[in-house]
Amino acid sequence: MSKKLFLMLSFVLLVSASKVFAMSSTNFLIPWDNVNSGGLDNASSSNFSSRDTLGDNASGTSTSSNFQLSAGYRAPEGADTLTLQVRAKSATVSTAYSAFSNGADTVTVSSVVGFSVGSLIAVVENTGFSQLVAVGRITDIAGLVITVDDFEGDDVGMSPAPAGGDDFVYPLNSNSINFGSISAGTAYTSIVGTSVLTNVSTGYSVYILANQELQNGSAQVLAGVADGSVTLGAEEYGAETTGASAFSSGVDIAVTTTQRVVQEAPASTGPVSDKIGMIYKLSITSSTNPGTYSQNVYYTLTANY
Numbered sequence: 001m002s003k004k005l006f007l008m009l010s011f012v013l014l015v016s017a018s019k020v021f022a023m024s025s026t027n028f029l030i031p032w033d034n035v036n037s038g039g040l041d042n043a044s045s046s047n048f049s050s051r052d053t054l055g056d057n058a059s060g061t062s063t064s065s066n067f068q069l070s071a072g073y074r075a076p077e078g079a080d081t082l083t084l085q086v087r088a089k090s091a092t093v094s095t096a097y098s099a100f101s102n103g104a105d106t107v108t109v110s111s112v113v114g115f116s117v118g119s120l121i122a123v124v125e126n127t128g129f130s131q132l133v134a135v136g137r138i139t140d141i142a143g144l145v146i147t148v149d150d151f152e153g154d155d156v157g158m159s160p161a162p163a164g165g166d167d168f169v170y171p172l173n174s175n176s177i178n179f180g181s182i183s184a185g186t187a188y189t190s191i192v193g194t195s196v197l198t199n200v201s202t203g204y205s206v207y208i209l210a211n212q213e214l215q216n217g218s219a220q221v222l223a224g225v226a227d228g229s230v231t232l233g234a235e236e237y238g239a240e241t242t243g244a245s246a247f248s249s250g251v252d253i254a255v256t257t258t259q260r261v262v263q264e265a266p267a268s269t270g271p272v273s274d275k276i277g278m279i280y281k282l283s284i285t286s287s288t289n290p291g292t293y294s295q296n297v298y299y300t301l302t303a304n305y
Contacts, residue, residue, distance in 0.1 A: 063305060082204065083197040084301035087120050087172035089190050094168045097123065102155040105136060105148050109169050112141050120172035121148065122191040122277060125158050127166040129230055132158050133242055133277040135172070135193040153242040153277040179282055187232050188282040194263060196245070196301060199271040203304040206263035208297055210255050216291030222284070224254030230281040235288050243276030252281060255297060267304075 062071065093114030100107050100123060107123050115121065117138050125132040134155035136148025146169070170191060177190040198204055213221040214237050225238030230252045238252040239262075247261045263276050 065305075067305065081197070081199050082301055082303060083195075084206065084299065085120070085195040086175075086192060086299045088174040088177050088192045089122060089170045090114065090173050091178055093173075094170050096165075097162065097167060097169050100125075100134075100158055100160055100162065102134070102151055102158065105151055107146050107148075107169055109144050109146060112144060112146065115141060115146060115169075115171050117141060120193045120195060120275070121146065122170045122172055122193055123151070123155075123158070123168075124170065124191065125154075125162050125167045126164060127168065128189065129187045129232060129281055129283075131189060131279065133191060133279060134158060135191075135195075135243070135275045135277045137195065137275070149273070150275075152244060152275040177280060182282065182284060184284050184286045184288070185233065186283075190280045192239075192278040192280065194276050194278070194299065196263065196265075196272070196274045198303070200303040201267055201269065203266045203268065204264065205261050205302055205304060207259050207300045207302070208255065208262050209259040209300070210257050211296040211298070213256060214293050214295045216289065216293045218289075218291060220289040220291065222282075222288065222293055224256055225252045225281075226254065228252055230283055232283050233285070234283055235285045237282050239281065240279045241276055242279070243274070245274040246276040255280075255295070259300075262299075264304075 095109045095111045095113075097107050097109045107121075109115075115138060117140065120135060120137050123134045123136075132154035134151040134153040136151045138146055139149050140147040172191065172193040177192070179188050179190065182188055194206060196204060196206065213224065215221045222237050223235050225236045228251045230236045230238045238254050240252050241247060241249050241262050243249065243263070245263050245265050247264050253260065253262075262278065263274070265272055265274055
């Protein structure tokens with residue numbers, strides 16, 4: 001018996017950084033303004049430079065357990081920044097590949113149709129519950145060779161010349177996963193890539209939280225993985241993370257209404273650009289209740305203040 005399951009992914013971005021009010025019109029933009037008593041926007045001498053303001057009220061940094069406020073005219077110049085991008089595997093575009101280079105950050109594909117510079121991609125070797133995944137952001141496309149900024153995930157262990165006919169490259173450009181009509185005895189997987197850009201020196205964490213269990217219209221729930229591994233032939237649903245910044249990498253976790261960390265980075269001395277791959281996995285049995293199953297998964301990025 002086949003069942004139709006649908007998994008919808010959405011995300012929320014929470015920024016623990018300064019907030020600035022801006023004014024704009026059709027032709028002009030003032031990112032921030034301040035009425036003050038003096039100062040020089042750019043002062044310099046042979047050996048020094050200074051940006052100063054006189055009369056700023058309540059400027060400086062204020063912190064609490066969970067938030068940080070950078071106040072004042074100069075705040076945007078030194079404010080912490082946090083950017084999160086979450087994209088799922090395309091449901092319509094994929095291509096086989098013939099060569100993969102972790103050192104050169106390149107992959108040679110059969111077709112570049114549907115791929116574009118600046119977008120995320122996922123390279124998958126040996127599709128299935130044990131598949132290897134590398135995520136990168138495209139920086140160049142020359143002929144059939146795609147170059148990325150840096151592959152992150154299982155890239156170190158991937159073969160330079162894949163074989164077996166189950167190796168593919170996908171653009172990550174969707175906000176949802178659709179498993180379609182599924183059957184017992186088959187392993188179903190899909191990929192979600194996350195990309196974090198930040199200069200927060202105290203580190204960051206990315207969390208996931210589902211609005212409900214993966215369930216159908218009759219509130220019948222598809223069982224979440226409980227033993228750390230989604231197994232073919234059992235009724236189980238979960239996700240695995242991979243990448244240097246992935247939390248509990250290599251362990252299949254249940255995606256539920258309990259919030260949990262999937263990506264994190266410790267304190268750093270400079271800006272970071274991190275990516276992970278999340279492999280969503282699904283298996284059913286002949287006794288799994290039929291219906292259309294759905295779930296929203298929210299991704300939240302916070303600074304570790």
